[in-house]
Amino acid sequence: xxxxxxxxxxxxxxxxxxxxxxxxxxxxxxxxxxxxxxxxxxxxxxxxxxxxxxxxxxxxxxxxxxxxxxxxxx
Numbered sequence: 001x002x003x004x005x006x007x008x009x010x011x012x013x014x015x016x017x018x019x020x021x022x023x024x025x026x027x028x029x030x031x032x033x034x035x036x037x038x039x040x041x042x043x044x045x046x047x048x049x050x051x052x053x054x055x056x057x058x059x060x061x062x063x064x065x066x067x068x069x070x071x072x073x074x
Contacts (some may be wrong), residue, residue, distance in 0.1 A: 009034060012066065019072040025056050029070060038063045 003016040008030045017024055032052050037043045050061040051073075058074040 003052075006030075014067045015066065016069045017071070019068060021072070022056065024068070025059075027052060028054050028056075029059060029061060030068070033061065033063060033068065039066060 001016060003014055006013045006015045006026060008027060013030060015021075017055065023062055029052055029074065032054075033039065033050065036047040036050065038047075044065070048063055050063065052059045052061055057072055060071040060073050
């Protein structure tokens with residue numbers, strides 16, 4: 001499992017992942033999370049897991065504060 005700091009939309013996220021990911025996929029996942037308001041404390045109280053489908057595959061994503069854990073599922 002690897003973790004890297006990742007700057008996106010003028011915010012720094014910690015991305016943790018098991019499988020290799022492209023930077024394009026990470027950016028698109030973060031865009032989906034930002035659109036869903038996933039980094040808002042009120043949203044995090046009720047929801048921390050997201051299933052995100054992109055052209056490049058499907059991902060299980062967990063969010064806690066500014067940390068994002070990504071697992072490729074397909």
